[in-house]
Amino acid sequence: MPLSDTFDLHLAWRKTKRNLADNQKVFINDPYIIDIIDRNKDEYLRNLSQLIDNGYSPSEARIVNTPKVNWNIRPASVLKIQDLTLYSAIVIDMYSNIREEIEWSARDQRYSRILRDDIDNAKWMVNSYTTWREYVEETQRLLTEYDYVVTTDINSYFENIGHRILDSKLKRVYNNQDSRELLWDCLERWHRPKTRGLPQGYYPSNILSELYFDSIDRHLNQRDVHYVRYSDDLNMFCEDKEEAIMALRTLIELYRDKGLYLNRKKTDILSSEDAHEEFKDPRDRIKPIQRKISSRIEKERKRKRRDIKRQDKDSKDVDYISEIETELPYTDGGEIKYSDMSNDEKVNVVERSFNRYIMNGDSLNGSLFRFLIKRMGLLNSYYAVPYCIEQIKEGGPDIRRIVDKYFSNLENNVEIANKLMDGILNGEIHYEFQKFVIIRWVFQAGIKNDSILSGMRSLIGEKHKIPETRNYIIAYLGKYGEPTDIETISNIYSNSTNEVRKAIILMAIRDMERSLRGTIYRQALSDHDYCDFSVRLAKEIT
Numbered sequence: 001m002p003l004s005d006t007f008d009l010h011l012a013w014r015k016t017k018r019n020l021a022d023n024q025k026v027f028i029n030d031p032y033i034i035d036i037i038d039r040n041k042d043e044y045l046r047n048l049s050q051l052i053d054n055g056y057s058p059s060e061a062r063i064v065n066t067p068k069v070n071w072n073i074r075p076a077s078v079l080k081i082q083d084l085t086l087y088s089a090i091v092i093d094m095y096s097n098i099r100e101e102i103e104w105s106a107r108d109q110r111y112s113r114i115l116r117d118d119i120d121n122a123k124w125m126v127n128s129y130t131t132w133r134e135y136v137e138e139t140q141r142l143l144t145e146y147d148y149v150v151t152t153d154i155n156s157y158f159e160n161i162g163h164r165i166l167d168s169k170l171k172r173v174y175n176n177q178d179s180r181e182l183l184w185d186c187l188e189r190w191h192r193p194k195t196r197g198l199p200q201g202y203y204p205s206n207i208l209s210e211l212y213f214d215s216i217d218r219h220l221n222q223r224d225v226h227y228v229r230y231s232d233d234l235n236m237f238c239e240d241k242e243e244a245i246m247a248l249r250t251l252i253e254l255y256r257d258k259g260l261y262l263n264r265k266k267t268d269i270l271s272s273e274d275a276h277e278e279f280k281d282p283r284d285r286i287k288p289i290q291r292k293i294s295s296r297i298e299k300e301r302k303r304k305r306r307d308i309k310r311q312d313k314d315s316k317d318v319d320y321i322s323e324i325e326t327e328l329p330y331t332d333g334g335e336i337k338y339s340d341m342s343n344d345e346k347v348n349v350v351e352r353s354f355n356r357y358i359m360n361g362d363s364l365n366g367s368l369f370r371f372l373i374k375r376m377g378l379l380n381s382y383y384a385v386p387y388c389i390e391q392i393k394e395g396g397p398d399i400r401r402i403v404d405k406y407f408s409n410l411e412n413n414v415e416i417a418n419k420l421m422d423g424i425l426n427g428e429i430h431y432e433f434q435k436f437v438i439i440r441w442v443f444q445a446g447i448k449n450d451s452i453l454s455g456m457r458s459l460i461g462e463k464h465k466i467p468e469t470r471n472y473i474i475a476y477l478g479k480y481g482e483p484t485d486i487e488t489i490s491n492i493y494s495n496s497t498n499e500v501r502k503a504i505i506l507m508a509i510r511d512m513e514r515s516l517r518g519t520i521y522r523q524a525l526s527d528h529d530y531c532d533f534s535v536r537l538a539k540e541i542t
Helices: 009-021 033-039 041-053 081-105 128-143 163-173 177-191 203-222 241-257 272-278 287-311 318-326 343-359 366-378 385-393 399-409 414-425 432-445 450-460 467-480 483-493 499-508 514-524 529-541
Strands: 062-067 073-078 148-152 226-230 233-238 268-271
Touching: 009 033, 009 041, 009 081, 033 041, 033 499, 033 529, 041 081, 041 529, 062 432, 081 163, 081 177, 081 203, 128 148, 128 226, 128 233, 128 272, 148 241, 148 272, 163 177, 163 203, 203 226, 203 241, 233 241, 241 268, 268 272, 287 343, 343 366, 343 385, 366 399, 385 399, 385 414, 399 432, 414 432, 414 450, 432 450, 432 467, 450 467, 450 483, 467 483, 467 499, 483 499, 483 514, 499 514, 499 529, 514 529
Parallel strands: none
Antiparallel strands: 062 073, 148 233, 148 268, 226 233
16 A cells, blocks of 8 residues: 555645644744645645655755743744645544543643544644643642642753654554654654754644653653643642652653753742742732722722712602613622723723733743733733833744734734834844744735835845745735836746745736736746646636
């Protein structure tokens, strides 16, 4: 049987599409390319099937440095789309075996990457926010039962997952040797010359990382260590400090056996009392401010009711009084919940919380920061915009969340886009990943004005360490630019050797003068499959 028959390539493509479209998951992606391939997916998958059967040769992975907390760097991998589709197909075939092997710990010790019952879906796993909240709630519950907790984190977990150790685990749960060998060919190529590491930003890597950790979970469980884990964040609960020290030593030994090492800066032994504040749900953290505002609202509500009764004490129109009272906020009695508040009152809670805990807090709590900016985006509050722009300029790690979950939800984000573009042009924003995320956001959000157009024209001729930055600039000028911009884009085509960029250019010039466009399109048909696919799609939608 041909090896390609082992794989469900159509399902793999559906999952690849979702992975590449998720800006919060994948670090780097391209404009148009998902639609270009999807329009011609049968031919794309037929070609991939032939490559698999003829001896697939994966491409090298590109590394892009992305920001982490405290100005650390994460080496994010950028895989070719064909490689990612195959990677997804291989892990799909292993999926039920892996799920059966690790299911024992799901939502008991392990709360990360809970695999779904149904693999025939674009999603790989249960909603991560739901399981993260369960992890926080279980941590809080265990803190009430134990006096000490050991908080730990692994230093560069994905980069240090050993291929040989992972293979020995896979051999026990999955018996298709040809498929396993193809996986190792890919991993070795992507991480050469090392024999360790999984490409970050891709769902198949997340699943393999949980299988890798499973033997550590089992050892801890056999030794009756009480713990909960979310990815490589692991908390062990102990009766006293001596037990906590012993548990930590045990964990260090287990990690070393797997080629892993603790992140010393994120490892600590805390009393449960001290740890309780650290593991608070963001919603609980803002409750003190929420209660103060609720108390003020309650007092105002009572005052209004007294005024109404005083004004209408002689009135016999009961229906009139009832009508007025129903217009008053909330109901009598009980604490006023956040969900009961008006939008203005919610804004007051969120902005005061941001001021107190983020702008004037002792240290930045990432979970709370992300929670609050998302709320402010939904409430159309611009309060955190200056702070967030400064974070971007300083190379802060949450730029994707800031632009996609906050700025994108604000009704008027044009001025924000102008400031960010100015920051790129004058050098205030000099981190390459920040530039890429901003350019991508401006294109995807459809923000158009003369200032942005001028900035894109200035940037298109520059060299960008992340090539996809230029691809989004090309897409932007093709969509919003003048005929001269489209002519500039068409001139880039002949000098480009990258098939994805060429396909993007062909989409970007679809509004070019018909005869000129036709000449380029005819030449492109013999360039690459992606170029042929792009021309078909461009003609279809023009």
